[in-house]
Amino acid sequence: MNRFFSIVILMVIITNTIRYFYYIFTGPLEAYYFVMLAINLAGFGLGIYYLFFQKKKQRN
Secondary structure, eight states: OOOOHHHHHHHHHHHHHHHHHHHEEEEEEEOEEEEEEEEHHHHHHHHHIIIIIIIOOOOO
């Protein structure tokens, strides 16, 4: 995947994570918010790994 699109997807995940944190702290608690927050945090971790820590494949 292109690096630009990876950064855009990561920004969307960050905004969704902030949104679900806001829902948990302000509104009535629902299990849906915690599930979506966990999915977003997992996606955030995988996105950071993909962008910065993944080893580049070498071509022979």
